[in-house]
Amino acid sequence: MKKCIKTLLHYLDVTRVCIKIALLTIIEYPSSILGWLLSNPIQFIVGFATIQFVVQEFGQVNGWNYGQLAFLYGLSVITHALSMIFFVQGWFMGYFVLEGEFDRYLTRPLSVLYQFFFTHINVFGFTDLVPGILVFGYGCYKVGFQWNIQNIIILLALIVGATLIRGGIYILIGTTSFFTRSTNDFGQYTQEIFDKTTMYPISMYPENIQFILTYLIPIGWVSFYPVSDLLGIQSTYAQFPGTIGLTFLIGILVMIVAGLFFNFGLKKYESAGN
Amino acid sequence: MKAKNRNAYFYVYKTQILKGLAYKFDVYGNILMQTIIMVATAYFWRALFKNADSVQGVTVDTMLTYTVVSSMISVVLTTNVEHRITLSVRKGTIAIDMMRPVNIFKVFFAENLGGVTALLFQNLLPIFLIGSVLIKLPTPGSVTGFLLFICSLTLAFFVNWYLAVLFGMLAFSVIEMDALIQVKKHLIRLLSGSIIPIWFFPDWFQGALEVLPFVYLYQMPLDIYIGKYTKESLVRGLLIQLAWTIVLFLIYRYMQKKVTGKIMIQGG
Numbered sequence: 001m002k003k004c005i006k007t008l009l010h011y012l013d014v015t016r017v018c019i020k021i022a023l024l025t026i027i028e029y030p031s032s033i034l035g036w037l038l039s040n041p042i043q044f045i046v047g048f049a050t051i052q053f054v055v056q057e058f059g060q061v062n063g064w065n066y067g068q069l070a071f072l073y074g075l076s077v078i079t080h081a082l083s084m085i086f087f088v089q090g091w092f093m094g095y096f097v098l099e100g101e102f103d104r105y106l107t108r109p110l111s112v113l114y115q116f117f118f119t120h121i122n123v124f125g126f127t128d129l130v131p132g133i134l135v136f137g138y139g140c141y142k143v144g145f146q147w148n149i150q151n152i153i154i155l156l157a158l159i160v161g162a163t164l165i166r167g168g169i170y171i172l173i174g175t176t177s178f179f180t181r182s183t184n185d186f187g188q189y190t191q192e193i194f195d196k197t198t199m200y201p202i203s204m205y206p207e208n209i210q211f212i213l214t215y216l217i218p219i220g221w222v223s224f225y226p227v228s229d230l231l232g233i234q235s236t237y238a239q240f241p242g243t244i245g246l247t248f249l250i251g252i253l254v255m256i257v258a259g260l261f262f263n264f265g266l267k268k269y270e271s272a273g274n
Numbered sequence: 275m276k277a278k279n280r281n282a283y284f285y286v287y288k289t290q291i292l293k294g295l296a297y298k299f300d301v302y303g304n305i306l307m308q309t310i311i312m313v314a315t316a317y318f319w320r321a322l323f324k325n326a327d328s329v330q331g332v333t334v335d336t337m338l339t340y341t342v343v344s345s346m347i348s349v350v351l352t353t354n355v356e357h358r359i360t361l362s363v364r365k366g367t368i369a370i371d372m373m374r375p376v377n378i379f380k381v382f383f384a385e386n387l388g389g390v391t392a393l394l395f396q397n398l399l400p401i402f403l404i405g406s407v408l409i410k411l412p413t414p415g416s417v418t419g420f421l422l423f424i425c426s427l428t429l430a431f432f433v434n435w436y437l438a439v440l441f442g443m444l445a446f447s448v449i450e451m452d453a454l455i456q457v458k459k460h461l462i463r464l465l466s467g468s469i470i471p472i473w474f475f476p477d478w479f480q481g482a483l484e485v486l487p488f489v490y491l492y493q494m495p496l497d498i499y500i501g502k503y504t505k506e507s508l509v510r511g512l513l514i515q516l517a518w519t520i521v522l523f524l525i526y527r528y529m530q531k532k533v534t535g536k537i538m539i540q541g542g
Binding site for chain 2: 029034036038039042046047053054055060061188189196197200203205206
């Protein structure tokens with residue numbers, strides 16, 4: 001027990017140093033921070049504004065009014081930002097495998113998966129968090145979200161669960177490069193699919209796509225089901241009681257599966273060169 | 275001498291086509307990506323039109339045509355010149371590029387044209403087929419409309435290229451361009467009508483956008499294609515599009531001289 005706590009404290013200590021280093025690195029390039037501070041908010045705020053104009057014109061999308069859509073969109077951008085900060089490395093796993101970069105991690109006395117993600121914390125992800133919080137705040141105001149203790153806990157559980165689902169899927173996709181040995185960067189595709197399935201209600205897609213997003217790839221759980229549950233919106237395809245708890249559990253489950261798969265893939269790892 | 279140069283540009287154009295045809299995976303990836311975006315957008319419109327027959331004088335069928343054609347236009351308006359210049363400046367090979375007895379910007383243009391020519395077969399055709407099967411056969415409003423569409427699209431190609439090359443020239447003064455390239459991409463994506471037509475926006479916003487060059491990339495050719503125009507709006511639109519082409523060309527000519535001069539001084 002004592003040893004366990006000691007290990008945990010050690011990991012926390014390393015994380016603190018890693019974050020500090022990441023912050024110092026970005027201060028080196030101020031023009032770059034400014035660029036991303038401009039780029040990401042434009043993408044999401046203007047993106048949402050254009051959707052809002054359309055929805056105002058039509059009234060609603062599959063029973064979702066624009067306040068509810070803002071809530072969904074904002075929450076989706078927030079969990080996207082968090083997954084960018086902690087798990088974006090999963091997108092580039094192919095390069096690490098091909099370049100033999102895992103050698104370095106394997107020789108250190110820390111978990112490889114931990115090192116892979118936490119020695120490269122992507123602090124720029126915070127620039128995604130800003131528009132997410134703004135749109136989400138607007139959505140909360142429009143739907144009259146109650147900020148009591150219970151709702152805050154639910155919201156936190158939801159955000160953690162959704163971020164873990166996203167991160168787990170990035171790891172699962174990234175790990176395939178241990179077997180394929182290719183550097184194909186699936187990041188862009190992953191992002192596009194996530195955007196189209198978490199920022200809008202998936203009820204607008206045909207039932208077979210909804211089936212895939214509910215049971216095979218748990219993307220529906222990132223935002224659609226928990227938000228439907230939270231705001232009390234009836235879904236025609238499937239309704240789950242206690243969805244937010246489920247989101248949290250599915251998040252942890254996806255992460256465990258991803259971790260196991262990663263460790264399995266790592267066994268197949270051969271360094272580059274001779 | 276002149277004729278020889280022209281051959282050089284044609285050679286670059288040809289090589290670029292062959293190069294484009296060589297990268298298979300990129301092609302499949304791009305098609306997959308565009309299909310996802312196109313199909314998702316189509317479902318978005320279907321969901322919106324569920325309770326409405328026609329909004330802003332447009333039906334769901336027209337909107338689906340709009341979606342497919344917009345995906346096809348995005349292939350024609352692919353540019354890589356910003357990345358090309360940024361990379362050249364960052365690696366320092368721009369100095370060698372400039373020393374060659376050809377105009378480097380014309381080489382960039384030939385490269386771009388070659389790339390797009392390869393994409394017509396690799397990307398535009400598959401997108402057209404996939405769109406026709408999964409969404410709807412995109413039939414134009416009328417034959418005249420289709421011919422005018424081709425004219426407008428040609429102008430759009432030039433507006434797009436000048437915007438890209440002018441933007442790329444920023445790389446000579448700004449080192450970190452990645453974020454700025456993203457800004458430009460998002461602005462075009464959201465304000466050009468490529469995904470959401472600007473008629474759905476409030477009037478004040480539409481008015482502002484009509485002055486900017488972005489809507490002349492997607493919105494203008496698309497409006498002509500689906501037949502959503504009056505004689506008056508058509509003439510005005512095409513004139514503004516032509517005006518933007520000329521203005522951007524003049525800025526490009528001016529900037530090209532300035533940038534070339536700057537490199538010479540640094541090299542000397």
